[in-house]
Amino acid sequence: KAGVTQTPRYLIKTRGQQVTLSCSPISGHRSVSWYQQTPGQGLQFLFEYFSETQRNKGNFPGRFSGRQFSNSRSEMNVSTLELGDSALYLCASSRDRAAEQYFGPGTRLTVT
Amino acid sequence: AQRVTQPEKLLSVFKGAPVELKCNYSYSGSPELFWYVQYSRQRLQLLLRHISRESIKGFTADLNKGETSFHLKKPFAQEEDSAMYYCALRAGGYQKVTFGIGTKLQVIP
Numbered sequence: 001k002a003g004v005t006q007t008p009r010y011l012i013k014t015r016g017q018q019v020t021l022s023c024s025p026i027s028g029h030r031s032v033s034w035y036q037q038t039p040g041q042g043l044q045f046l047f048e049y050f051s052e053t054q055r056n057k058g059n060f061p062g063r064f065s066g067r068q069f070s071n072s073r074s075e076m077n078v079s080t081l082e083l084g085d086s087a088l089y090l091c092a093s094s095r096d097r098a099a100e101q102y103f104g105p106g107t108r109l110t111v112t
Numbered sequence: 113a114q115r116v117t118q119p120e121k122l123l124s125v126f127k128g129a130p131v132e133l134k135c136n137y138s139y140s141g142s143p144e145l146f147w148y149v150q151y152s153r154q155r156l157q158l159l160l161r162h163i164s165r166e167s168i169k170g171f172t173a174d175l176n177k178g179e180t181s182f183h184l185k186k187p188f189a190q191e192e193d194s195a196m197y198y199c200a201l202r203a204g205g206y207q208k209v210t211f212g213i214g215t216k217l218q219v220i221p
Contacts (some may be wrong), residue, residue: 003155033208035211041213042211042212042213043211043214044207045210045211047124047207048208055206056206056207056208058208060173072215080180087155090156092156097205097206098159098205098206100161101158101209102157103155103156104155
């Protein structure tokens with residue numbers, strides 16, 4: 001079974017721009033969660049989607065948004081990028097909301 | 113709000129020595145606790161969860177509600193155990209997972 005895939009793997013953007021990251025969950029998994037990982041803060045929860053609906057949301061500003069499609073694929077968008085948004089963004093999928101999470105390789109975003 | 117604390121950023125032990133990675137949490141209810149591991153150049157993966165009460169790769173962890181701890185232990189460290197270890201908590205079945213900042217385990221040959 002193919003694992004969680006994330007595209008792109010690396011991204012360099014300029015302050016003020018916006019970015020869209022994509023996550024394809026494991027086949028059959030319906031829950032997708034997003035995390036921001038930085039050396040100083042560790043993994044911080046962004047949001048969770050299940051059945052195309054946002055179910056949980058972390059403490060991030062409204063510049064961070066996401067969505068999930070009917071095939072369970074998910075995207076997250078960050079608008080008006082700031083230098084502090086530079087991080088590894090991880091996506092995790094699970095069969096259902098309480099099941100084990102499987103992580104993708106992450107997208108490394110650098111904001112200059 | 114729930115919080116997970118891993119007091120050690122780096123833990124160095126010699127091969128064959130016992131390992132204990134500390135994890136303390138703050139949550140007033142009955143949480144679900146996890147340990148995740150990330151080996152070099154690999155993805156973050158679940159190592160074990162407290163409800164399973166199983167031993168994975170020789171590691172065990174016991175939930176101590178009185179001390180609000182979920183320490184990860186292994187009696188004899190192996191070089192292949194070198195990795196980043198994250199403790200995590202979920203407040204309830206459908207709640208978000210909160211991670212600690214992680215502890216890097218370095219096993220010295």
